[in-house]
Amino acid sequence: MSERTTVESGSRIHDQYDVVVVGAGNAGLVAALAANDDGARVLVLEAAPEAERGGNSRFSGGIFRCAHNGMESLLPLITKESARWADRVSVAPYPAEVYKAEYDQSSLGRNDEGLTARVIDESYETVQWMADHGVRWELTVGKLIDPDKIPEGEVYALPPGGALRAADEGVGLIDDLFAAVEKANIDVWYDSPVSELLMEGSTCRGVVIQGTSGFSEVHAVTVLAAGGFEANSEMRQRWLGPGWDLVKVRGTRFNMGAVLNAAMEAGAKPVGHWGGCHAVPIDASAPDVGDLRVTDKMSRYSYPYALLLNSDCERFVDEGEKHVWLTYAKTGAAIRGQTGAWAFQLFDAKTSHLLEPRYSTGTPIVADDLPTLAGLLGVSPAALVDTVNAFNAACGDGEFDPFSMDGLSAAPAGQPVKSNWAQKIDTAPYVVYPVTCGITFTYGGLDVDDTARVKDVADRVMPGLHATGELTGGFFYHNYPAGAGLVRGAVFGRLAGAGAAAEALAAS
Ligand SMILES: Cc1cc2nc3c(=O)[nH]c(=O)nc-3n(C[C@H](O)[C@H](O)[C@H](O)COP(=O)(O)OP(=O)(O)OC[C@H]3O[C@@H](n4cnc5c(N)ncnc54)[C@H](O)[C@@H]3O)c2cc1C
Numbered sequence: 001m002s003e004r005t006t007v008e009s010g011s012r013i014h015d016q017y018d019v020v021v022v023g024a025g026n027a028g029l030v031a032a033l034a035a036n037d038d039g040a041r042v043l044v045l046e047a048a049p050e051a052e053r054g055g056n057s058r059f060s061g062g063i064f065r066c067a068h069n070g071m072e073s074l075l076p077l078i079t080k081e082s083a084r085w086a087d088r089v090s091v092a093p094y095p096a097e098v099y100k101a102e103y104d105q106s107s108l109g110r111n112d113e114g115l116t117a118r119v120i121d122e123s124y125e126t127v128q129w130m131a132d133h134g135v136r137w138e139l140t141v142g143k144l145i146d147p148d149k150i151p152e153g154e155v156y157a158l159p160p161g162g163a164l165r166a167a168d169e170g171v172g173l174i175d176d177l178f179a180a181v182e183k184a185n186i187d188v189w190y191d192s193p194v195s196e197l198l199m200e201g202s203t204c205r206g207v208v209i210q211g212t213s214g215f216s217e218v219h220a221v222t223v224l225a226a227g228g229f230e231a232n233s234e235m236r237q238r239w240l241g242p243g244w245d246l247v248k249v250r251g252t253r254f255n256m257g258a259v260l261n262a263a264m265e266a267g268a269k270p271v272g273h274w275g276g277c278h279a280v281p282i283d284a285s286a287p288d289v290g291d292l293r294v295t296d297k298m299s300r301y302s303y304p305y306a307l308l309l310n311s312d313c314e315r316f317v318d319e320g321e322k323h324v325w326l327t328y329a330k331t332g333a334a335i336r337g338q339t340g341a342w343a344f345q346l347f348d349a350k351t352s353h354l355l356e357p358r359y360s361t362g363t364p365i366v367a368d369d370l371p372t373l374a375g376l377l378g379v380s381p382a383a384l385v386d387t388v389n390a391f392n393a394a395c396g397d398g399e400f401d402p403f404s405m406d407g408l409s410a411a412p413a414g415q416p417v418k419s420n421w422a423q424k425i426d427t428a429p430y431v432v433y434p435v436t437c438g439i440t441f442t443y444g445g446l447d448v449d450d451t452a453r454v455k456d457v458a459d460r461v462m463p464g465l466h467a468t469g470e471l472t473g474g475f476f477y478h479n480y481p482a483g484a485g486l487v488r489g490a491v492f493g494r495l496a497g498a499g500a501a502a503e504a505l506a507a508s
Pocket residue numbers: 022023024025026027028045046047048053054055056057058059060061062063064065192193194195225226227228250251252254255256257258259290295296440441468469470471482483484485486487489
């Protein structure tokens with residue numbers, strides 16, 4: 001071990017590692033494992049204490065959007081326990097072209113083509129690679145519907161792009177990745193926030209750790225994987241706009257954008273949708289910042305069966321535009337735009353049994369008639385009745401199918417259209433869940449090439465600097481298909497880790 005203290009800076013220097021990875025979420029841990037596989041001596045630096053390790057990845061639902069050939073290509077990956085659902089659910093193939101189309105539509109075509117292609121093309125093999133490193137996988141049974149509520153003899157079609165998740169969701173994913181990191185004897189230093197990059201021109205020589213009473217330096221080829229700036233209210237206000245300072249944060253409190261800022265200070269190029277973010281409907285009583293005891297269980301994604309109304313009892317989105325996993329990530333922003341960043345989801349007895357199991361973490365407001373419900377909610381009874389009546393009058397008679405886009409639409413005058421699942425709200429008891437906006441992660445980030453090397457403001461690759469995960473930009477704009485965040489971090493984590501190891505070993 002070689003550790004020195006320089007007279008000039010008074011900093012302690014650690015130069016016994018080939019590769020330093022900043023951030024111990026999914027993206028960083030995958031990068032660390034990939035670098036270790038290729039023979040590098042790896043150090044992971046994590047700002048959080050050990051008890052809060054794992055970043056947003058640990059809070060996540062663990063869904064990995066990967067291209068596949070249907071159930072036959074998922075069965076070899078999933079646990080035995082999950083495989084018991086294989087005859088109760090179906091999974092259609094999810095070819096790369098469909099993945100690309102859904103991805104491109106979500107980002108309105110602004111996503112970088114090369115980066116997107118890399119994510120999609122390497123998604124399945126990355127999941128296999130993670131399985132080889134001990135990550136357990138399962139079907140997403142139980143996410144959208146309680147499996148016990150699938151009627152006997154019926155087969156429930158999982159959304160093909162969102163059919164696979166890490167076993168035990170984000171908590172299981174992080175447990176499995178840390179088990180692999182520990183097995184590989186990779187060092188992890190907690191309480192080690194990185195505040196600066198060590199630069200020689202555009203070449204990165206390592207990073208500075210800000211301790212409570214001094215600084216230390218790690219000299220190594222660097223992989224940045226320290227998340228976005230969603231937990232930083234000042235940066236949210238600056239980049240996302242007025243009102244975003246006050247939204248609730250769904251995940252870790254440590255994604256403060258400090259490494260993003262340090263990298264840009266060092267000359268790295270920002271790219272992508274800095275004014276955009278992934279934000280979803282969450283329970284209005286959710287904590288201000290993510291709580292590991294509830295992880296993602298405050299999310300409220302059954303609104304396609306509901307009317308989503310603001311405090312004036314007005315509808316403001318097409319609740320049934322598409323499958324919820326293609327709309328939820330932009331719906332938080334729509335809620336944030338309403339008075340008090342507040343709205344409510346109104347269900348009636350015909351659909352209230354279809355709510356995602358995680359609605360059980362909330363307390364519904366229930367009444368047998370709309371005026372009473374309005375009184376309990378503190379909204380205008382007349383406005384609520386008017387909106388619901390106008391909506392009901394526009395509903396047709398087609399067949400409601402909760403599990404596929406049923407084309408049952410309504411176009412009430414003066415209200416947004418509801419493209420699918422448009423049934424009358426007319427059967428007591430009426431059930432309401434108040435919601436607000438919860439930010440998940442930010443879309444703007446560092447510019448990387450399709451091998452995860454960071455570019456500088458003159459568009460040149462920065463030697464010694466690689467990046468992956470939420471901290472990179474150019475992948476998502478405006479919206480997002482569920483499960484694409486973790487897979488982006490993992491695909492580029494492998495590239496970053498392998499690239500950093502190759503660079504370090506070539507220089508040694
Ligand atoms: C509630 C919730 C549910 C989600 N569900 C899904 C899902 O099902 N599927 C999906 O694909 N995505 C999901 N996401 C998004 C997904 O979690 C992120 O896209 C992904 O975890 C990002 O991984 P990452 O490794 O880049 O960042 P993170 O996992 O956030 O890791 C970044 C790490 O960097 C550390 N760090 C920050 N600053 C510093 C610093 N200065 N120095 C050192 N370390 C630092 C942080 O502490 C953190 O540990 C969800 C997110 C949330 C919050």
